[in-house]
Amino acid sequence: MEGQMAKILLVEDDEFFALAVQSTLEGESYQVVLAVNGKNAIDCLNKEPFDCVLCDVQMPIMNGLELARWMKENKPRPLILMTGFAEAVNTKTALDLNAANLLLKPFSDEELLTAIRAIVRTKNQSATPPAGVGEADPQIARESPAETQDQAVMDLIKIPTASLVQGGTAQFNLYKEDSGRMTKLITRGEPLNPKDPQFLGLAYLFTEKSSLEKILNDNILVAKAVAKTRVVDPAKKAKVIEAAIELIFKKAAISGIDQALVKESADLIACYMQTFNDEALWAILFSLEQGPQLIFSHTFAVTVISVIIAHAHQMSIDDCLKAVTVGIFHDIGETKLPKRLIETPWVLLSMAERRQVEAHVTLGVEMLSASQAVRSEICEIIGQHHENCDGTGYPRKLNASQIHPLARLVHVVDDF
Template structure:
């Protein structure tokens, strides 16, 4: 203990007592040596059982316990359980990517800190410092992992986790309100464990927003390779493309976007649409997509897909036009990234007048954002601006009608309504595709351009009340 009784990672006279539990003796020796250099008294134990015996012999001596998870005789979680039955001594768990489930159990049992393996001395000293510094003395301390905010992370569904031989980013697990780093950039990913995580309700892994781009870039590469492969099943291709589109959208919504991301986004969506062709597999893929991921991203990807489907169904055969449809759908709501998420989650009828005004401003914001991107066709910004205009002149921002509205904005309007019913804010309002098409026909008939509803109905093979000329060419 230093003269003032506070642990100081920079000093070498920290005379606190540490119990270090680790079965790898080389690793244990290394950590012990580094801690002793700072003046700590380190007692070593080769597994949980030995540690338990030491604790029983010399109770209340240790200021902190540092333990590995997987060990013979008695593992770290069992040791923690034992320790917590009698004491509140700070307990630091050293855990790896393959030990996420154990880490979660340890969190529930009251572990104080988590450190990803391989443990770095600096990080360990900081964790010890947090354990041994009274909360009142912590104000000047640098911000720690467990105080990072939710919006500083991007979540990745375990099921969608595309692994390579090594991780491109540090990986975090959310334990209660804390984000715990469980794997370092460069670690290898044990794919077989991923399935087990899901079975144990570890559904999401997290990466820091600033590192998310590495993950996105990796996915773009993977999806390019996969979409061109002849041997990969269509279902698997769709999943990858869908996930890539989702994370690209997430990036755009969070950070804005540059040329690379923006080109990739449209290409991935177009690949997806090409892959799906004219059959209906896309519906089941989109239905699966509904679970978990951020609603706004799912909505954007889905609107993109259905806009492209409508474009195809009404006979817009050129790839350029279909590309435009997919990009317009993907970015139609990009202006919402500047709005308070609370407004976005509320039902429209519950919004105050100011909130409605703010919500409706997303069309102007969207156009402004998209105008800054010369690599996107100009229409994409215009469509974002007009996608809430109604065919009968009752929409916003300008209440223009009929042919005054950009044709692609009329397409997106239909896709947007449809997707809103398929994946609504409240699950109980959710409609099946056929029911959604019919509801649009019944309730929004004047507001939408009927030729594009017919296109949607044709693409989905849903009969409308009054059968119409589906094949009509419009552009």
């Protein structure tokens, strides 16, 4: 807990890498401010105090070594350099520049957090800053534990209690809302007992949004999935969400689904929309727009309905987020097919055309495997999303025991 609320300036020009590091740090309740090059970082350092600067070496406009030199002379702060080019900066250079650590990319979350904690611990253990690393931050020093807790839980997401409390060990910090205030019930790593009286009567609990995003990003190697992120217009996002919800309501009305369940589903969509907040994920989703519009709206609807059903069956959060990934990518192979084939109802297709449409499964898996966009487990599930339990599906005619539960789920939703 010693590192909570320390403020870190992350200087990194690769937005995907920055996103991954930011998510890891925010998952541990650090405050992160992002700068995209050395010059941008200087502006930030001149504006506000930071406990630590985590800086890439190779950057346009002003690189990390130039920034480190500037900091040494003008604004000494604890510095960690990150580089994928071991030859470009060695330990001696890093030490000369007052760097407290040198992280070689790719590094693990644990290596990153160990390096950060070493600095934060140093800071907390001394009333005055260590020699050569600048003055203490009076703002941080003033914070009481209560204030820290309040700020740390600002970015929370509401999830049904049944999904979060399934026994075993807590994967997330869990909070409950109490008269507008958040109270922490369980810390990540503690044992979870679904029958624990403190969970009784609580339909929803809260957890850090960044923790869910981290799992989602773990399913998708975001950096490789999208060559260039384009920020999606919020109005467009809202329109898509609205359309998906409307579609679900319409389907529900036609199928005569219980209204309470429909309402609960809308709540769940709202929960998961927050996890969709990752721009890179939206960019993947919107890249489907290049293909027939039908694929795009179908994909989105399958994604949200799959998540709702996964929730209703009390699947773990991990599986729910896998359902998100599978939903997004399951029909990506259809982007390789002629638009006419996609838009023609199945019953009107000739046998040869049907075989062509069926090929979207293997085409999709090939696309995803080639781009290494998603993890192999997800590719495997997507490769099974048209298999039937009785062995009549395609492409491999698998039987029930061979089909992944999430592939069966998405298949049912696909038909719905």
